[in-house]
Amino acid sequence: MGIYDFTINETDGTSKLMADYKNKVLLIVNTATGCGFTPQYEGLQKLYDAYQEKGFEILDFPCNQFGNQAPGSNEEVATFCQLNYQTTFKTFGKIDVNGENEAPLYTYLKTAQGGLLNKDIKWNFTKFLINRQGEVVKRYAPQTKPEEIAEDIEALLI
Template identity: 65%
Template sequence: MSIYEYTVKDAKGQDVSLADYEGKVLLVVNTATGCGFTPQYEGLEKLYKKHQGAGFEILDFPCNQFGHQAPGSNEEIQEFCQLNYQTTFKTFGKIEVNGDGAISLYNFLKKEKGGLVGSAIKWNFTKFLVDREGNVVKRFAPTTTPEQLETELIAVL
């Protein structure tokens, strides 16, 4: 399997094939608007603006599984991010990353890069770096800021 074989829902509920991102370097992130890590949106946007021209995309997946920190509709979440952090990268529909309701994309990501303590996503702002061929290169913990992963991003770009 490749990441390009998955289809996800955008914030309006429309199907988006990840094959649309073939040839790009991706950072896939499960996010929340009411989390202690929410200010990372600022760093994510800076990273996106700095490297978008080199073929970099951020795929933002709001997730309400951790402390119900992503309340609201997809539209409200997108509006919050755009108003408070001026985000311009793609925000998808709200998802689950663990358990029976986990979307297949996240089951794939977890299988590819399970991390040291198992495959479950531990909290929001877990990040997966994907190269231009669709390979999951690295998994970053929520505590890893966008600024801290930039060197590894550049190496893949």
């Protein structure tokens, strides 16, 4: 099974195929609107602005598993991001990234690129970089700022 075999949920609950992102470089991020790392939305948007026309997409998955830091409905979370950080990349429906209700996409990502000590996501704003072939090439810790990933993105867009 590869990354393009998964289905994800839009903010309105409708399904979207990951296959729609074939041949794109992807940055998949679990986010929260009330986290100390929330200002990273600004850096994520800058990456999106810089590389979107070259085949780069950011897939934003709000997650309320860490300190209840993504309260509200899917629509409220997406609106918060758009209003406060002028995000134009795609925000999807909330997911769990660990545990018994873990999204299958995240099970796949964590298996492909485990973290320190174990594969679990430790906090919001953990990032996964996927190349145009759908391979998970790197995992970034929450404290890794989006601008620190730019060079890796550029290398995959060539």
